[in-house]
Amino acid sequence: xxxxQLGEFGLIEAIARTTPKGSGVRIGIxxxxxxxxxxxxxxxxxxxxxxxxxxxDLRWTTMFDLGYKTLAVNLSDIxxxxxxxxxxxxxxxxxSHFDSKKIAEFYRGIHSLAARSGVTLIGGDTNIAPLFLAxxxxxxxxxxxxxxxxxxxxxxxxxxxxxxxxxxxALQILQSKSxxxxxxxxxxxxxxxxxxxxxxxxxSILAEKRVASAMIDISDGLIxxxxxxxxxxxxxxxxSADDIPxxxxxxxxxxxxxxxxxxxxxxxxxxxxxxxxxxxxxIEKLQRRAKVSITRIGRCxxxxxxxxxxxxxxxxxxxxxxxxxxxxxxxNNARRRRSA
Amino acid sequence: xxxxQLGEFGLIEAIARTTPKGSGVRIGIxxxxxxxxxxxxxxxxxxxxxxxxxxxDLRWTTMFDLGYKTLAVNLSDIxxxxxxxxxxxxxxxxxSHFDSKKIAEFYRGIHSLAARSGVTLIGGDTNIAPLFLAxxxxxxxxxxxxxxxxxxxxxxxxxxxxxxxxxxxALQILQSKSxxxxxxxxxxxxxxxxxxxxxxxxxSILAEKRVASAMIDISDGLIxxxxxxxxxxxxxxxxSADDIPxxxxxxxxxxxxxxxxxxxxxxxxxxxxxxxxxxxxxIEKLQRRAKVSITRIGRCxxxxxxxxxxxxxxxxxxxxxxxxxxxxxxxNNARRRRSA
Numbered sequence: 001x002x003x004x005q006l007g008e009f010g011l012i013e014a015i016a017r018t019t020p021k022g023s024g025v026r027i028g029i030x031x032x033x034x035x036x037x038x039x040x041x042x043x044x045x046x047x048x049x050x051x052x053x054x055x056x057d058l059r060w061t062t063m064f065d066l067g068y069k070t071l072a073v074n075l076s077d078i079x080x081x082x083x084x085x086x087x088x089x090x091x092x093x094x095x096s097h098f099d100s101k102k103i104a105e106f107y108r109g110i111h112s113l114a115a116r117s118g119v120t121l122i123g124g125d126t127n128i129a130p131l132f133l134a135x136x137x138x139x140x141x142x143x144x145x146x147x148x149x150x151x152x153x154x155x156x157x158x159x160x161x162x163x164x165x166x167x168x169x170a171l172q173i174l175q176s177k178s179x180x181x182x183x184x185x186x187x188x189x190x191x192x193x194x195x196x197x198x199x200x201x202x203x204s205i206l207a208e209k210r211v212a213s214a215m216i217d218i219s220d221g222l223i224x225x226x227x228x229x230x231x232x233x234x235x236x237x238x239x240s241a242d243d244i245p246x247x248x249x250x251x252x253x254x255x256x257x258x259x260x261x262x263x264x265x266x267x268x269x270x271x272x273x274x275x276x277x278x279x280x281x282x283i284e285k286l287q288r289r290a291k292v293s294i295t296r297i298g299r300c301x302x303x304x305x306x307x308x309x310x311x312x313x314x315x316x317x318x319x320x321x322x323x324x325x326x327x328x329x330x331x332n333n334a335r336r337r338r339s340a
Numbered sequence: 341x342x343x344x345q346l347g348e349f350g351l352i353e354a355i356a357r358t359t360p361k362g363s364g365v366r367i368g369i370x371x372x373x374x375x376x377x378x379x380x381x382x383x384x385x386x387x388x389x390x391x392x393x394x395x396x397d398l399r400w401t402t403m404f405d406l407g408y409k410t411l412a413v414n415l416s417d418i419x420x421x422x423x424x425x426x427x428x429x430x431x432x433x434x435x436s437h438f439d440s441k442k443i444a445e446f447y448r449g450i451h452s453l454a455a456r457s458g459v460t461l462i463g464g465d466t467n468i469a470p471l472f473l474a475x476x477x478x479x480x481x482x483x484x485x486x487x488x489x490x491x492x493x494x495x496x497x498x499x500x501x502x503x504x505x506x507x508x509x510a511l512q513i514l515q516s517k518s519x520x521x522x523x524x525x526x527x528x529x530x531x532x533x534x535x536x537x538x539x540x541x542x543x544s545i546l547a548e549k550r551v552a553s554a555m556i557d558i559s560d561g562l563i564x565x566x567x568x569x570x571x572x573x574x575x576x577x578x579x580s581a582d583d584i585p586x587x588x589x590x591x592x593x594x595x596x597x598x599x600x601x602x603x604x605x606x607x608x609x610x611x612x613x614x615x616x617x618x619x620x621x622x623i624e625k626l627q628r629r630a631k632v633s634i635t636r637i638g639r640c641x642x643x644x645x646x647x648x649x650x651x652x653x654x655x656x657x658x659x660x661x662x663x664x665x666x667x668x669x670x671x672n673n674a675r676r677r678r679s680a
Contacts, residue, residue, distance in 0.1 A: 033386035046373035135475035
């Protein structure tokens with residue numbers, strides 16, 4: 001049914017009907033505000049806005065995947081503080097010609113990830129708009145000691161979860177329309193692009209065990225997000241190019257020597273964190289419980305040294321396009337303009 | 341400075357610099373998520389999305405007023421639950437050609453209202469977009485007994501705060517470009533349109549004193565929002581046309597007999613609530629403390645009677661366009677397409 005027939009309140013009723021009742025929700029969808037309980041007297045709150053033509057392209061992104069990703073990118077922010085995600089407020093701008101089936105598909109994507117992450121949709125706003133856009137706000141429960149960007153010390157090791165560059169490489173393939181003959185390999189990259197995995201368990205354990213000194217999620221590219229930790233902590237960083245974890249799909253498509261996507265592609269939604277040398281064993285053991293690989297890629301150095309990536313030759317690599325900036329015009333940004 | 345020169349992180353730093361540190365904010369702007377304290381172990385949460393060309397028109401709306409209004413419409417939702425507003429998450433979509441001064445002006449509007457309502461900006465997201473859009477999420481502290489839409493009983497009185505129809509009448513004047521020779525009168529209507537007053541004190545007292553049985557804020561028009569209370573509470577409503585509070589400016593411009601804007605114009609951001617007959621004296625007294633007039637406009641009747649507005653003649657008025665629906669196409673909606 002077209003939304004112009006269903007109407008705003010018909011749509012809200014349909015959303016409410018298909019939304020599971022979650023724990024801690026005292027008033028959910030359908031009143032002026034939602035009312036929710038917290039296990040502690042504090043909350044973590046994050047918000048991300050995804051806009052058609054800027055963050056995603058509906059020519060190659062399904063509404064299900066877009067719903068999934070809208071939630072995932074917010075969960076990743078809560079993971080980066082070491083928190084547990086709990087509630088989702090979701091505001092949508094929807095073109096009037098959209099069929100309600102498309103919107104139902106978007107919410108199926110949301111609910112698919114929400115169910116497995118213990119998150120409940122509690123409300124939001126629905127509006128007509130000239131293009132599709134989704135603004136999510138996720139409220140989470142903090143660990144006793146939320147992990148910020150500012151605790152890294154000179155000498156700390158630097159780690160990342162998972163592998164880097166897969167999502168950005170997938171986007172490059174989508175944009176160049178060169179699907180080439182990689183078959184299953186491409187599928188693995190596309191999965192990483194369309195359905196990023198927020199590292200909720202790893203983030204939560206790292207905060208709870210107090211092994212990490214600073215943490216961020218990689219949304220704008222390793223070098224740029226490392227820059228945020230360095231700036232907030234007052235340190236520099238030396239990364240070993242050979243140690244950057246690349247998936248077998250990445251190696252097969254881009255080759256192990258093309259690190260552009262891994263260094264500054266963005267949308268990895270992996271965790272980047274620092275930890276003192278004395279915690280190496282703990283972090284090694286933590287991988288199994290967190291069900292994700294954790295790789296040591298470098299160390300924090302004095303602030304004045306800045307950020308460098310050391311190639312196998314021992315020489316620092318040139319870093320001219322650190323990562324994504326939504327406003328600045330650069331070759332790197334143009335490449336990433338359409339991202340989901 | 342153009343945003344394309346300032347860059348996303350330059351903008352975020354500028355926003356952080358001009359944002360006052362609020363109480364209860366443990367981590368504000370500049371990390372992956374905000375971390376805030378709550379006086380109780382529960383929160384109220386609401387979200388509203390405003391989109392250029394749909395909700396506002398920058399030909400007649402200043403960026404300061406737009407910032408003010410973006411926050412006000414969210415505060416109104418918290419007021420309608422009887423809560424106290426505390427934290428604001430704000431995500432923006434900004435055209436790349438915008439000058440950073442425009443954005444600073446928008447934030448000045450936000451901070452102007454935030455300061456007087458005890459609200460702190462704690463974070464958000466900034467993005468490039470083909471049009472300007474603002475998505476706010478406000479987190480508030482509930483009263484012990486949040487007021488929902490569902491507690492009204494047959495026989496309850498129906499009240500509204502302030503006056504109705506001013507904002508919608510102002511919009512009609514802006515859209516028709518007929519500023520006519522009303523001078524100061526028009527100014528009063530415009531003020532109501534551009535800087536709505538969320539009835540935070542009234543809402544909070546009504547919940548705290550437990551005098552109201554159900555409450556909502558009037559954003560989509562009296563009849564439509566009354567319909568939400570009636571549906572949620574399982575009652576009907578009989579409104580006396582003569583009792584609907586109209587401002588002197590409204591009477592001067594539209595005349596006291598043209599109730600279209602007051603009944604279904606929307607964007608009043610006044611409170612509409614029900615209360616048992618026995619609370620009339622309490623509500624009468626409450627006006628002074630809440631610093632807003634409160635007018636009894638009708639009573640709740642049996643559900644099967646639906647909603648009627650009784651004219652001075654004693655006959656029910658025809659109600660063909662109840663209020664705003666973002667997706668349904670109607671004369672009423674077309675009129676309200678551009679609203680701020």
